Amino acid sequence: MSPPKRSAPGREIAGAAKLRLTESYQTFGTSQLCVWRDAPGICRFQTRNPAFARKLTQRSKARLVAWAVSGGYLRLFEERIKPWRGRNLVERYLAPTNGAFFANPSPHDAAEGRGRVKTAAELKRGRS
Numbered sequence: 070m071s072p073p074k075r076s077a078p079g080r081e082i083a084g085a086a087k088l089r090l091t092e093s094y095q096t097f098g099t100s101q102l103c104v105w106r107d108a109p110g111i112c113r114f115q116t117r118n119p120a121f122a123r124k125l126t127q128r129s130k131a132r133l134v135a136w137a138v139s140g141g142y143l144r145l146f147e148e149r150i151k152p153w154r155g156r157n158l159v160e161r162y163l164a165p166t167n168g169a170f171f172a173n174p175s176p177h178d179a180a181e182g183r184g185r186v187k188t189a190a191e192l193k194r195g196r197s
Contacts, residue, residue: 097156102163104155107147112155114146121162122146 096105102121107113114131116122122144125131135145148155 098159099163102159104152104159106152106155110149110151112148112150112152114148114155114159116144116146117142124162 096103098104101118102114102116104112104114113134114125116125119142122142125144125146126133128146128148130150131146131148133144134147135143137143150158
């Protein structure tokens with residue numbers, strides 16, 4: 070029986086590079102904000118949240134490449150950025166904040182709001 074055939078020395082490296090290339094095309098993020106590699110050195114960011122779109126618009130190298138409103142709010146941005154930096158950016162944008170960026174009502178306020186709309190006069194009387 071003959072010994073197992075070995076591949077050429079460069080083939081293992083090419084296989085590893087192909088694996089890294091395939092992994093970099095995966096998306097990262099949530100339905101509200103995600104990123105993926107579009108081409109070497111270029112990432113695309115997709116958002117369904119106007120606040121994230123505003124933040125991406127303020128980035129000097131990001132440019133709006135597509136948008137839609139028929140199926141809901143959608144913005145697609147492109148930026149020359151390394152995939153790992155794009156992923157870090159999405160992680161940073163999605164990280165919970167101290168309430169300055171997305172203000173969530175307290176559970177007490179949310180429970181009261183389910184009943185009916187309160188007028189300003191009712192709110193003022195409630196504080197006094």
